[in-house]
Amino acid sequence: MSRPADSGRGDAPAPAVANPHDRPALARVIGDVDTFARTVWGREPLLLRAADPAGFADLLSEASVDELVGRRGLRTPFLRVAKQGDTLANAAFTAPGGLGAGIADQVSDDKLAALFAGGSTIVLQALHRVWPPLIDFCQQLAADLGHPVQANAYVTPPQNQGFDDHYDVHDVFVLQVAGRKRWSIHAPVHPSPLRDQPWTDHREAVRLAAEQEPLIETVLEPGDALYLPRGFLHAATALGGVTVHLTLGIHAWTRYAVAQELVALALAELADDEGARTSLPLGTSLATGELDTDVVAAKLRAAIDTLDPAAVAGRLQARRRDAQRAAPLGPLAQHALAVRLTQSTTLRLREHLDATLVDGVLHARAGRVRVDEVPGDALKRLLAGDVLTAGDLGSDAARTLIEAGLVVAG
Template sequence: MTTSRTELKDSGATAGAGVLETRLTGGLPRERFARDIWARTALLTRGASDFSDLFSSAAVDELISRRGLRTPFLRVAKNGSTLHESSFTSSAGVGATISDQLDDTALWREFADGSTLVLQALQRTWGPVAELSAGLSAELGHPVQANAYVTPPQNRGFDDHYDVHDVFVLQIEGTKRWIIHSPVHPDPLRDQPWTDRRSAVAEAAKDEPRIDTVLEPGDVLYLPRGWLHAAEAQGAVSIHLTLGVHSWTRYALAEQLARSALAALRDDPWTRGTLPLGADGPGGELDMVRQRLVAAVTETDPGPLFHRERRRQGRPAPLGPLAQHKAVDGLRPDSPVRLRAALEARLVGGRLTTRVGWLDFTENDLPSVVSLLDGEVRTAGDLGVALVERLLRAGVLLPAGQ
């Protein structure tokens, strides 16, 4: 089997209708969303899904009072300002000398006084949200973060602002009024926050809104990055989830291209050379350096850096150490295994690169490795017991039941 030109990856996305179509856009086909909505305009979907299996007020209480969460897994906001963490954290008590765990009594007092509680990075702390976020990320090809916003009646946590990532807003409980305005700075990059354009945002917020609506449980609102928004709870406690899509941009690809070109120029002795003695400025040297840089940009391949950054910004599916130990210890030819989800696994030649490292394989093993990348369940006997044990120990495969 010739593999020098092979480049394969695990698909990750669900076959057929996935999270986007079945839970977030009311059956709108993915192709139509990609063509007409994605990164272009807002979309309001009434009754998109029943989210009671995903998150709830009971989940909020458990996370705050029983999980021992620390900052920055929660922040607190009121009237457009974020409270200092010392106002809602305290020592964990005997046996856990940690000073910044959430203080449920302090949080109750802040909430009763009108503060919004923001549970951050739920894709790391709440299983159903983690599963949904991973599925959406695989479909979109962009990292997804999940936050929950818990707002007392008739209160708002944040003033008009925009985000530097796309968002899907999922109303879980209660109702919330959303006022949406068009961007003052379309498609902001991650280092271009709304605070850099505070006055323009405040002025635009005085205009007639593009959308002024109340979200009810099951409704979903999609906003591309840069769209201005403010939200206020109505007559009851409001809980909504925000799925933040940290979009990869052409600018990010340009950054990787520039880094690759500069890395190539480090190996060019002429470029490493010192400028002439007594030079007032770059002068004619600048034109020659520009030519070398343009040539390097033309010839370089930013792909490896781009994929490495993609892998760095996400996490693979959970791995239970004890279940993994049991799978290795009891491995038999009929043991079912599967590729660990969300690995961003890529096979180039004989090397498999993933979010948990890289492995090189012999020609004899490559057919089995290729067969694993579709995510289907296989048995150790079909793949080779020694190969499966190696991949289990590396955290690339999981027992099929995990």
């Protein structure tokens, strides 16, 4: 629910410090999950003031930024740098890795320090892949939302605006980590944009809209959170010191994605239709009257009408599995687990596998494995999240599941 222009700190609802809701990551950010789902999601911005004095320091901190930049050997595209709205060339902040590292695009902490001192914004990208606290949090948030999640961090020097007014093609949660940042939010010029409809396609409309009265004008402080549906215009300016905020991007599944799969399946059906494969007239100029659009459209509609919704769901579920990763796995730990396996070894399904059973084959983010040898009751319990023994699953089947990365130590 959007809020009127505001620069105070007590007029927006705050989430409870402890929320027993079964969507823990989402509840931590927005508090009342049911109200959010019913009235806010995909519709309106929502501003939430800090309920926990510790804020989001467990997910990222200023010290975390220094460690990532100075000690983790980041390479592009895990970092980019911007100044006055323009993204700098990679060479401006990268250098060779040094002896034993035959790469030329590692982040240079020396160059980065100079650029930051000169007013450039540091953007740490895909932190859901490289920073352990955010790997875990983003995986849980994606599970809570049912939509893929990515994490970027924006580190802005004092009195600096990182990017001009723009909109994103994904929903975002903004989590203020350190410092204070003024945000200005305006209504969309192109509501609910698709991923291939960037704000630059509406540059002039964005500029004009940004000159109007904002829906929200506020200062975020550590622990504050802001939800923005895709399409809402926004710009942020650091106030008085260094600021760090996390942007959690939610790449929502849309009805357009459903339509894509419907059409893809319908076209596959038409490939078996001789009439659809018939050539256009000899010497065609591809003029309107020669395209038989009414015939083709009728065949396409008929093909869509006969599709099994389960086939559409299966294709989208496969895309969903490819869009996220399962919980981190240690190859050496898995090897040791398989080697020391006994009948009493406890095992559980690896988290965030997005596993489904189809005709005796377990489809998951770790791959596909035939599980005919696993007793039906044991398999049902495993998929429900129960901890089982190798004896419950059958030793050979248990070893196969371990080596495939589908189960881990319980």
